[in-house]
Amino acid sequence: MSKTRTRRLREALAGDRAVMAPGVVDAMYARLVAEAGFDAMYMTGAGTSATRLGYPDVGLLTMTEMVDNATRIADASDVPLIADADNGYGGPLNVRRAIQLYERGGVAAVHLEDQVLPKRCGHLAGKQLISAVDMVAKVKAAVDARIDPDFIVIARTDALAVDGRDAAFDRAEMYREAGADVVFIESPGPTDLPLISPRFPGVPLLYNMATSGKTPFLTRTEIEALGFKLIIYPNWLLLSACEAARRTLETLKRDETVADIAPQVMSFKQFFDTARMAEVQELEARYGTPDDHRTTY
Structure with a gap:
């Protein structure tokens, strides 16, 4: 145990x-x-x-x-x-x-x-x-x-x-x-x-x-x-995130595009991996969710 x-x-x-x-x-x-x-x-x-x-x-x-x-x-x-x-x-x-x-x-x-x-x-x-x-x-x-x-x-x-x-x-x-x-x-x-x-x-x-x-x-x-x-x-994680968010907002306001921001942030896949996507996919497979309705990236 x-x-x-x-x-x-x-x-x-x-x-x-x-x-x-x-x-x-x-x-x-x-x-x-x-x-x-x-x-x-x-x-x-x-x-x-x-x-x-x-x-x-x-x-x-x-x-x-x-x-x-x-x-x-x-x-x-x-x-x-x-x-x-x-x-x-x-x-x-x-x-x-x-x-x-x-x-x-x-x-x-x-x-x-x-x-x-x-x-x-x-x-x-x-x-x-x-x-x-x-x-x-x-x-x-x-x-x-x-x-x-x-x-x-x-x-x-x-x-x-x-x-x-x-x-x-x-x-x-x-x-x-x-x-x-x-x-x-x-x-x-x-x-x-x-x-x-x-x-x-x-x-x-x-x-x-x-x-x-x-x-x-x-x-x-x-x-x-x-x-x-x-x-x-x-509050070290929160303050780090707030400062990063402020820089992102300043860049977006100035450049009106996310093109320069994208390489600096967590990727789409990393974000969902951290949010336990693998666990969701395993549960969907276990309970028989149809393949065309399963959650994918």
């Missing part, structure tokens, strides 16, 4: 190398990550808000919208998915429901943050926190709610930017004691990074390689040396 995605992610986190999880916003990005051979992927809340609403990550997406997106992503590949679950969308009972929905949707791990409603991206200014005691209750609710014991609960604190390093470390320690599997201290700078692992020996730590630059753009080896076990790259 093959291992579950939750088990594979948990074993990867226990391995020698830090797990790299590129950020995805939809099923097609999940297919690309699978093709590239990564061991995990990450559903970014900021990217989900941008692609589904055209708005920044300021708490506008609901729990059901986030779960729906995560479920579609998880269904698109067998790569373990780590998902942003914001602040749990309410109190401990809301957290319980969120965990249950994410788990049923095929997600392997989620992270919860200690911000108030409405929350905002961890690399934006103006964050506000709930009490540490209230967050401990949410972490306990999340741990209790999971059915699969391998489902991973990641506790994130945004206290570093709000109340300073000592407060952030104290909160992270409380969340770990409440049962969190992984600790996520948001937005550490160069002077903070060497101090985190010594404070949490043996605890899996998450490194958020956000595009803001507040946390340094280090290599995997450098991050491992600092004691981190999980690295998420939230």
Whole structure:
């Protein structure tokens, strides 16, 4: 029997190398990550808000919208998915429901943050926190709610930017004691990074390689040396695609033809191959779809 995605992610986190999880916003990005051979992927809340609403990550997406997106992503590949679950969308009972929905949707791990409603991206200014005691209750609710014991609960604190390093470390320690599997201290700078692992020996730590630059753009080896076990790259794929799309639009507007653009983009066949055309064709053949109605390139 093959291992579950939750088990594979948990074993990867226990391995020698830090797990790299590129950020995805939809099923097609999940297919690309699978093709590239990564061991995990990450559903970014900021990217989900941008692609589904055209708005920044300021708490506008609901729990059901986030779960729906995560479920579609998880269904698109067998790569373990780590998902942003914001602040749990309410109190401990809301957290319980969120965990249950994410788990049923095929997600392997989620992270919860200690911000108030409405929350905002961890690399934006103006964050506000709930009490540490209230967050401990949410972490306990999340741990209790999971059915699969391998489902991973990641506790994130945004206290570093709000109340300073000592407060952030104290909160992270409380969340770990409440049962969190992984600790996520948001937005550490160069002077903070060497101090985190010594404070949490043996605890899996998450490194958020956000595009803001507040946390340094280090290599995997450098991050491992600092004691981190999980690295998420939230919006790098989306930003790469947006910049490529902008250049394509500028060229099309200027030249009024796609002739010069065509050699620079994924081919028609590559696109449908990534979208699982081979699987569709196999199913059509299995179920006897007439040859003249089968899907072809």
